[in-house]
Amino acid sequence: MNDLRQLARVGDEDLAGQASGAGARTLLASIIAEEPVKEPRRPPWKRLAAAGVVTAALAAAVVLGPSILNTPGSATSYANAAMDIKLENGMWVARIKDPFADPARYEEAFHAVGLDVKLQLEPASPRQVGEIFQLGTGGDIGQSSSIAIDSDPKDCKITAPDCTMVLTLSQNASGAWIKAGRPAKADEPYANGNRATMDGGSLAGYTVGDKQVSEVAAEAERRGLKVVYQIVQPQPDGGYAMNPDDQSAAVGQDWWVWDAEDAQLGVVRLLVSEEHVIRK
Template sequence: MNIERLNPITEEEAAAMVSRQTRDDLAERVMKTTPDDVPTSVRPGWSGRRRLLVGIPLAVTVATAAMIAVSVAEPDQRVGPVSVGPNRAEAAALSFRKEGDSLVVTVNDPVADPARYKKEFAAYGMDIDLTLAPVSPRRAGTLVFMETSEGGHLETILAEGRCGSEVCGVGVKVPMDYKGHARIVFGRAARPGEMYDEGPGDVPGEGVGLPDVPGHTVAEAWAVLGERKITRVLYRYVFRGSDRPYPDGLTRDQVKPEWYVHDALAGTDDQVILFVGPVKP
């Protein structure tokens, strides 16, 4: 009876998965945070521990979307839109309306500077950081990340598939008495050339707009990437589980359009990495 043999991975195998640069990058990023800094969002005046709510299962978000769709259809009092800041001619990035004991805040402009959202929330006395991150079309208008103060509960309004550059409708329902901080990231459609932020539930290749890519031909992948105006592509060779005889990758000229894509992922600096080979995975 030897459970060592069940060990899914050795330390050496794990080590080989992470490049020196990535390893150093994480250490540097960690050390750039100040010792009292809780990652990304805690400031002085923060009360209590935070509750983190991310990676909410899809089933839950779908249920929320259904519930909200009903509540949005009800008659309600419109409070906004408001325009904050010096440029009054600029359309509001958010709209606010009262609904019972809550304010329903929806996004008008999904590609606005997050600082504008913050200001507009602040005008209503709310401490909320909202951003929209580029995601694959399937995930546009869904919740990517949410973090609230302890005891805080915010309902999100989803607009699945409708968060392109023109339409949106994602938002959040904030109780009037909510005094905590929140950080929320919704997905929006990516602009040409933009990589997708990956999130829970993504399938391989989704981060670069090639979901379900394994098994498709290189020509098909080129077509999709071309449409998205992604030009920086690195090629890695795969044949029977090995990268021999091209351990350092291939040039585009060496890649045949009829080959198959085994995998696709986002590299650094907006590059896509395609794992390709002559044999169907």
């Protein structure tokens, strides 16, 4: 006879909340009345080993229970020092609490709610903070998915201390990787090139094309900007090529400016060539 199966006649409901209910008394009477089974004497360590197996099985059940209930994806919210993510009105809403955090902390938060999403925030000019530079997809993500960056409060400047960057994702966005702009520290070069002459740029409202270095550099300095250079090689089709390592030292004041980029906070990069090419 299987002794454990026989003892299982009394359920938890019979014992819950009472030390000596009817179920407990029945169990006690059954134990006392049952004739002991005569068996050859065995060394006590064998009985202890058997008891140890039962104890270990019960302990395993206690440990595994919560981990099975809290599988990845079962949560609808999660927060750590870097990000707070919640399911709101059918969309995942991630509030970036620390835009300078290790990307692994963002990934941790996404995984906690069942999303395989990678977020990388890189230094950007003020105009590009909160913009998505690159977006990749994989896994089950489809054309109908939605990924966007906004601010909280609405329409505040993300560079302001009391303004929070907010990333919203549809529930089928798992598999996405996102590269976006964050505020840059004072000594950080911007990760994504941004034309300095566009609205919000450091040379906004100023035209640099077909002007000599001396003239454009004077305007930049008037605006309190430091000037660095990138030498370009004119191409037959009117475009140009650049070698990132070919910069600065040999640039003369009579060279010609092709364009201007915001390089980092307070620094503008002029794209220049010695040859003057009239572009159509």
